[in-house]
Amino acid sequence: xxxxxxxxxxxxxxxxxxxxxxxxxxxxxxxxxxxxxxxxxxxxxxxxxxxxxxxxxxxxxxxxxxxxxxxxxxxxxxxxxxxxxxxxxxxxxxxxxxxxxxxxxxxxxxxxxxxxxxxxxxxxxxxxxxxxxxxxxxxxxxxxxxxxxxxxxxxxxxxxxxxxxxxxxxxxxxxxxxxxxxxxxxxxxxxxxxxxxxxxxxxxxxxxxxxxxxxxxxxxxxxxxxxxxxxxxxxxxxxxxxxxxxxxxxxxxxxxxxxxxxx
Amino acid sequence: xxxxxxxxxxxxxxxxxxxxxxxxxxxxxxxxxxxxxxxxxxxxxxxxxxxxxxxxxxxxxxxxxxxxxxxxxxxxxxxxxxxxxxxxxxxxxxxxxxxxxxxxxxxxxxxxxxxxxxxxxxxxxxxxxxxxxxxxxxxxxxxxxxxxxxxxxxxxxxxxxxxxxxxxxxxxxxxxxxxxxxxxxxxxxxxxxxxxxxxxxxxxxxxxxxxxxxxxxxxxxxxxxxxxxxxxxxxxx
Numbered sequence: 001x002x003x004x005x006x007x008x009x010x011x012x013x014x015x016x017x018x019x020x021x022x023x024x025x026x027x028x029x030x031x032x033x034x035x036x037x038x039x040x041x042x043x044x045x046x047x048x049x050x051x052x053x054x055x056x057x058x059x060x061x062x063x064x065x066x067x068x069x070x071x072x073x074x075x076x077x078x079x080x081x082x083x084x085x086x087x088x089x090x091x092x093x094x095x096x097x098x099x100x101x102x103x104x105x106x107x108x109x110x111x112x113x114x115x116x117x118x119x120x121x122x123x124x125x126x127x128x129x130x131x132x133x134x135x136x137x138x139x140x141x142x143x144x145x146x147x148x149x150x151x152x153x154x155x156x157x158x159x160x161x162x163x164x165x166x167x168x169x170x171x172x173x174x175x176x177x178x179x180x181x182x183x184x185x186x187x188x189x190x191x192x193x194x195x196x197x198x199x200x201x202x203x204x205x206x207x208x209x210x211x212x213x214x215x216x217x218x219x220x221x222x223x224x225x226x227x228x229x230x231x232x233x234x235x236x237x238x239x240x241x242x243x244x245x246x247x248x249x250x251x252x253x254x255x256x257x258x259x260x261x262x263x
Numbered sequence: 264x265x266x267x268x269x270x271x272x273x274x275x276x277x278x279x280x281x282x283x284x285x286x287x288x289x290x291x292x293x294x295x296x297x298x299x300x301x302x303x304x305x306x307x308x309x310x311x312x313x314x315x316x317x318x319x320x321x322x323x324x325x326x327x328x329x330x331x332x333x334x335x336x337x338x339x340x341x342x343x344x345x346x347x348x349x350x351x352x353x354x355x356x357x358x359x360x361x362x363x364x365x366x367x368x369x370x371x372x373x374x375x376x377x378x379x380x381x382x383x384x385x386x387x388x389x390x391x392x393x394x395x396x397x398x399x400x401x402x403x404x405x406x407x408x409x410x411x412x413x414x415x416x417x418x419x420x421x422x423x424x425x426x427x428x429x430x431x432x433x434x435x436x437x438x439x440x441x442x443x444x445x446x447x448x449x450x451x452x453x454x455x456x457x458x459x460x461x462x463x464x465x466x467x468x469x470x471x472x473x474x475x476x477x478x479x480x481x482x483x484x485x486x487x488x489x490x491x492x493x494x495x496x497x498x499x500x
Contacts, residue, residue, distance in 0.1 A: 003363065010359055014350060074346040081311050082363055083336035262274075262314035 003084055007092025008099070011075075015068065015100045024060055024101070028108025036112050042122035043213065046130060049109070050209050053134045054202055057105065058141045059166050065097055065145025066162040070155045077263050086259045090146075094251065097142050102135045109134065126212045133205045140201050140246045141166075147254040150261065169202045177203070190225040197226075198238070201246045208239055264289045264411060264442045265310060270319035272305060279305045281466035283319070287411075287459075292433070292443040294453040294474075296490060297463035303446045304343060306463070307413055310444070311340055323411075336364060339409035341400050343416045343446075353384035353391070353399045357406065364407055374402045377428045393420045401429055405436070412436070413444045418452060430456060450487035460486065462493055469493055 001009075015021060032049060039045035072093065079089055109131060118127070145162055152158035177196055181189055197203045211230050229235040265287035272280040279302045287293050295303050308314040310321060312328055312335065320327055323334045347356055361370070375381065378398045383391060388399065397420045404412055414433070418426040433456055437443060447453050453460070460477055462470040470477055470493055474486055483489040 006363055014348070017350070072348070075348040077313065077342075078347065079363070080313055081335065081338075081340045081342075082360065083333055084363065085332040260315060263308065 003088045004091045008096040011096025012100060020064055021100055021104050025104040025108040029111055032109050032112040036116045042119040046122055050130055054206050055170055057134050057137045058170050058202055061138045061141035062145045062162045062166050065142040066149050066158050069149035080263060090255050090258045094146055098139055101138050105134050105138055106131055129209060129212050133209055136243055137205055143247050143250040147250040150254045150257045169200050173200050198242050204239055204242060266322045268320050271317045279466055283468055285461055285468055285471055287444060289442055290440050291458040292437055292456050293459040293461060294457035295446045295461050301463040302466045303463055307415055337410040339404035339412045341404040341414045341417055347388045349389040352387050360403060371405050371408050374405055397421055411442045415446050454486040
């Protein structure tokens with residue numbers, strides 16, 4: 001087994017024992033279960049789940065990631081005094097977080113669909129898109145948490161920064177876009193709005209998912225423009241590329257800093 | 264074994280190391296001494312690659328350590344404050360290190376027996392007393408029979424019996440040809456163990472050489488007085 005895989009394994013042992021992770025799995029399990037049982041149609045349940053996923057997955061990923069990484073300082077120092085490179089350590093730390101969190105999300109979210117089944121209103125592709133987007137958001141926000149923990153020595157400051165970033169991407173950003181849209185309502189805003197959506201991973205995920213529900217008609221002309229852009233293969237490719245950048249840029253910056261860091 | 268040239272390090276405004284030149288001889292015990300804040304721990308962390316120099320170079324058996332990590336397979340490190348992942352038990356910690364360093368060579372578990380640690384190793388590390396953690400720390404450092412052992416305040420927190428066991432271990436491993444870098448605030452202990460001494464003051468090396476030479480130069484009967492003299496009056500011409 002490679003050194004990175006070993007580091008990941010030790011961390012996995014630790015993370016899986018954490019009550020947070022069990023709570024996270026149960027949360028999605030209960031939520032998906034309840035929504036599937038009590039919604040009129042499967043597609044409504046899925047739509048409600050979507051909104052919760054876009055809100056909760058980034059929050060839990062960035063906060064859990066940041067907290068865990070600060071608490072893993074001893075573990076990191078201990079291993080870095082062994083024949084372990086900084087790159088191996090960094091990769092091990094990240095993978096040891098991504099795997100359990102993604103697994104917790106997929107299991108919690110997916111299981112009720114398996115044992116309760118779905119009605120004909122839900123297409124498998126839509127469900128898989130939701131699961132895939134949730135997993136991607138987990139990976140992105142954990143990468144950001146790693147960057148925060150590497151760059152900020154102070155735990156409280158780092159945690160504050162993590163929550164501020166979540167607020168900005170998951171809550172405030174939408175309001176700002178809305179404000180912009182109403183202020184400049186007389187102008188053709190479709191292109192700038194498209195650009196703004198691409199900048200924020202949460203919004204990008206939201207647009208990608210909503211378009212799968214055939215409700216973009218509700219979004220008016222802008223929705224039509226989005227449908228045209230993201231509906232095509234170019235748009236989907238661009239969206240996936242942007243999400244990938246959101247993953248790779250924090251990881252790259254984090255690793256660069258991690259390699260120079262003094263312990 | 265280790266050659267350090269013009270090593271400099273600053274943390275913010277604080278210049279911790281201001282150009283260190285030092286050679287650690289093969290098969291010898293080198294004591295690194297100096298008042299608090301002289302840069303001892305920083306120097307040790309740099310040899311381990313935990314902290315990185317601003318300028319200067321460290322060579323391990325002739326090879327620069329910059330960009331390398333394989334050389335750490337030949338080092339055993341006992342940090343000053345034993346900080347471990349809290350949820351692990353001692354046995355899990357040692358298991359993890361064994362798995363990671365995974366060498367075929369026989370492990371040195373002599374200290375586990377001598378410290379009578381078997382029962383303690385099953386408990387979570389966070390529940391152990393400071394002294395017991397320090398013993399686990401020592402076991403981990405010697406476990407892989409490394410060529411170089413870096414022990415930062417190894418006897419701090421140990422009772423006299425355990426402290427003697429550890430000192431005997433150091434001497435017997437030195438007799439097998441291993442190299443040591445030691446720090447301690449207890450001068451009599453360093454005098455008992457060390458061949459060489461490197462005296463650090465305000466980020467500079469004020470004296471480096473055999474202990475006997477330092478005593479000769481300062482015309483003092485023991486290491487403690489010799490160091491005290493260098494600190495107050497500098498080296499006599």
